[in-house]
Amino acid sequence: MSTHPTFADITGQLAEQSIELPSWAFGNSGTRFKVFGTPGTPRDPFEKVADAAKVHELTGLAPQVALHIPWDLCDFDALADHAAEVGVKLGTINSNTFQDDDYKFGALTHEDDRIRTKAIDHHLECIDVMDRTGSRDLKIWLAEGSNYPGQADLRGRQDRLHESLSRIYDRLGEDQRLVLEYKFFEPAFYHTDVPDWGTSYAQVTALGEKAKVCLDTGHHAPGTNIEFIVMQLLRLGKLGSFDFNSRFYADDDLIVGAADPFQLFRILYEVVRGGGLNNPDVAFMLDQCHNVENKIEGQIRSVLNVQEMTARVLLLDTDALSAAQKSGDVLAANDVFMDAFHTDVRPALAEWRSSRGLPADPQRAFRESGYQEKIAADRIGGTQAGWGA
Ligand code: PSV
């Protein structure tokens, strides 16, 4: 006998959901062709945190903000106080070894001891920041690789990567973690040192329990079955975090769920199936850039997309699915799955938001709040934040 969950059955899980926002989503970004400025763009981490807090205020979904070092270097005690005042917390610290001339041929994998040490030291400084901000996770994405066959010693670089990561890992506190993000290409075009989940898994497994894999949904070749990777990493206890976004072609960093809502559903199905929902060991983060759309609204839309797709997954009739799977009824199983995907949860979510004192339509509430007009009028002068700022 299968019992189809009702919306009332799932609100407890929805209420617990939390998605971390990236500070850089509020700064200017673009392609290698052009970065467009926008009135009201934050000039410093304090203004980024204020914008992130607006997203949380209107959605109840985004209580943490991830920082990027050195882009967000500042007085971290003051920033943490400011975050608390506006109702959010500082979260994951992202390192950056991709914007310094020394790192042209690598950072943690570099042949030169001096440069490797410099890159390791940068990560140790990031851990110092984590100690100040109370952040748990150090997220490492490496822009390292080569463009031409024969250019680099692939094996030597893997060995040096392990040594460098070990030095960083050894400095982590009891409750701190390292999450290693993979990406199959870019900026390097021939080989990348951490191109896939297998490499990240091998490297973090060699480090120990406090090291996990970060899965950025935009960092796979077209056609990759990402939900399979999610399932496997959860099964192995090594999925530390998500960077959610969506892509049409490469690492587009578009709004999560915008390019392929069904893929987001399939990923979240495996998250729920594998016990990763509202599990503190599996951080939900966004890694997005809003090049042409309003940035704050872009973040609001993103967290709502994740919430909406999570609700659809939670409404899936798991008993019916399991019965169909066990009896080999291919189409019945697929019907149950698709039925959940096609469920329109928007009216129920709007009503539930209102019942919790949140706006039924957070995006509209943002437009009506006048916040964008206010920051555009107030934030005059200074340098707008963006890549390298
Ligand atoms: C670069 O591809 C990237 O998008 C990585 O995904 C990081 O998470 C992010 O930048 C911030 O460094």
Ligand code: MN
């Ligand atoms: Mn990412």
